[in-house]
Amino acid sequence: MIVAGVMSGTSADGIDVALVRVMGRGFRTRFELLSHKAFPYPAPVRRAVLAAMDAKSAKVADLARLNFLLAELYSDAILSAQRSARLKCELVGCHGQTLYHQGDPQNFLGRKLAVTWQAGEGSLIAARVGVPVVSDFRPADMAAGGKGAPLVPFLDYVLFRHRRRGRIVQNIGGIGNLTAIPPRAKPEQVIAFDTGPGNMIIDALAGRLLNRRYDLDGKVAAKGEPIERVIHQVLASPFFWQKPPRTAGREQFGEDFVTWFQRRCGRADRYDVLATATALTARTIGTSVEMVMKRTKYRDFIVSGGGAKNLTLMRMIEEQLGPMKLKIQTTGNLGLPVDAKEAVAFALLAYQTWRRQPSNVPSATGARRPAILGKVSYV
Numbered sequence: 001m002i003v004a005g006v007m008s009g010t011s012a013d014g015i016d017v018a019l020v021r022v023m024g025r026g027f028r029t030r031f032e033l034l035s036h037k038a039f040p041y042p043a044p045v046r047r048a049v050l051a052a053m054d055a056k057s058a059k060v061a062d063l064a065r066l067n068f069l070l071a072e073l074y075s076d077a078i079l080s081a082q083r084s085a086r087l088k089c090e091l092v093g094c095h096g097q098t099l100y101h102q103g104d105p106q107n108f109l110g111r112k113l114a115v116t117w118q119a120g121e122g123s124l125i126a127a128r129v130g131v132p133v134v135s136d137f138r139p140a141d142m143a144a145g146g147k148g149a150p151l152v153p154f155l156d157y158v159l160f161r162h163r164r165r166g167r168i169v170q171n172i173g174g175i176g177n178l179t180a181i182p183p184r185a186k187p188e189q190v191i192a193f194d195t196g197p198g199n200m201i202i203d204a205l206a207g208r209l210l211n212r213r214y215d216l217d218g219k220v221a222a223k224g225e226p227i228e229r230v231i232h233q234v235l236a237s238p239f240f241w242q243k244p245p246r247t248a249g250r251e252q253f254g255e256d257f258v259t260w261f262q263r264r265c266g267r268a269d270r271y272d273v274l275a276t277a278t279a280l281t282a283r284t285i286g287t288s289v290e291m292v293m294k295r296t297k298y299r300d301f302i303v304s305g306g307g308a309k310n311l312t313l314m315r316m317i318e319e320q321l322g323p324m325k326l327k328i329q330t331t332g333n334l335g336l337p338v339d340a341k342e343a344v345a346f347a348l349l350a351y352q353t354w355r356r357q358p359s360n361v362p363s364a365t366g367a368r369r370p371a372i373l374g375k376v377s378y379v
């Protein structure tokens with residue numbers, strides 16, 4: 001079956017579409033990536049998405065509109081990807097744009113609730129593309145007691161588990177997250193959690209200090225020196241004390257955090273500020289890897305996500321991991337382009353749902369049981 005996987009992550013950079021041929025079932029699923037394409041959000045859409053994520057200022061009417069607008073953009077992206085590849089999908093798996101995610105139950109009007117919300121109306125995509133759509137993947141895992149994230153470990157386990165080599169798979173999107181798969185691991189031995197900020201702080205500072213969406217290839221950070229004092233202060237914050245599974249988002253590392261971070265950097269120039277933010281991401285990945293290496297020996301460290309293109313970040317990660325003797329590579333070296341991976345994951349997850357198979361990895365999300373994820377919109 002040809003499935004279109006559609007992802008737009010917390011970076012709010014745009015839409016990734018992967019056209020994937022999927023076969024098999026459960027953890028024995030196999031796939032072939034046929035084509036992938038990225039569609040950056042137009043600047044006003046990006047601004048609207050970022051504004052909507054800022055829960056203090058979002059208007060409900062705008063949220064409703066955004067839900068339908070994003071569905072239009074997702075549909076255009078899928079149709080365009082199909083035209084370029086001269087292919088037609090039979091099913092769509094659309095993650096949607098997370099507007100709010102709180103994976104841990106908190107008190108609200110007398111009930112303890114874990115909540116999440118992804119925008120991008122599945123019914124509209126189904127009507128526009130003409131095939132069934134699976135969307136809203138996270139709530140079913142939360143209803144089973146999980147944090148609703150991360151969901152990509154399903155793909156990581158399907159693709160990267162190995163009989164002899166323990167593998168750590170690190171995605172660097174807006175947020176960084178890792179999946180650790182011990183050698184010969186059963187699914188319940190898979191560990192996954194958010195390492196901390198990925199590109200989110202770097203991007204926000206690039207916007208404020210350089211008037212750019214991101215620090216292209218890490219060139220600005222390459223000219224600066226990280227400020228150790230600031231990194232220490234950030235690492236002392238409560239997020240980094242949490243034991244996995246833990247999840248993060250703009251709620252932790254959004255604009256308020258960036259303002260605080262900038263103030264901590266004092267009068268440092270933009271090179272040093274960008275270098276500090278980049279080193280912070282590398283450091284949080286380093287300490288997270290150290291933590292999982294205490295229990296199991298891993299041999300491979302496999303990076304994906306847009307952050308893999310930030311050369312300064314990759315250099316700093318190599319410095320962090322150097323003493324741990326891991327073989328560092330990107331998913332690109334293993335046949336899966338770094339910016340296609342998450343879109344592929346949602347194609348695979350949609351396919352499981354279509355076949356009524358569960359696809360959360362309970363040890364990764366903290367769910368009490370396997371769950372069939374998502375909601376199906378029929379044509």
Ligand SMILES: Nc1ncnc2c1ncn2[C@@H]1O[C@H](COP(=O)(O)OP(=O)(O)O)[C@@H](O)[C@H]1O
Pocket residue numbers: 008009010011012013014172173174175199202203213214215216217218304305306307309310311339342
């Ligand atoms: N050439 C590049 N140099 C530096 N950073 C890059 C480059 N290409 C992409 N990125 C970073 O990757 C981010 C997008 O990564 P992505 O994996 O799509 O994240 P998300 O899943 O959060 O949308 C961009 O916002 C940017 O920070």
Ligand SMILES: [Mg+2]
Pocket residue numbers: 007008009010011012013014015016
């Ligand atoms: Mg993205």
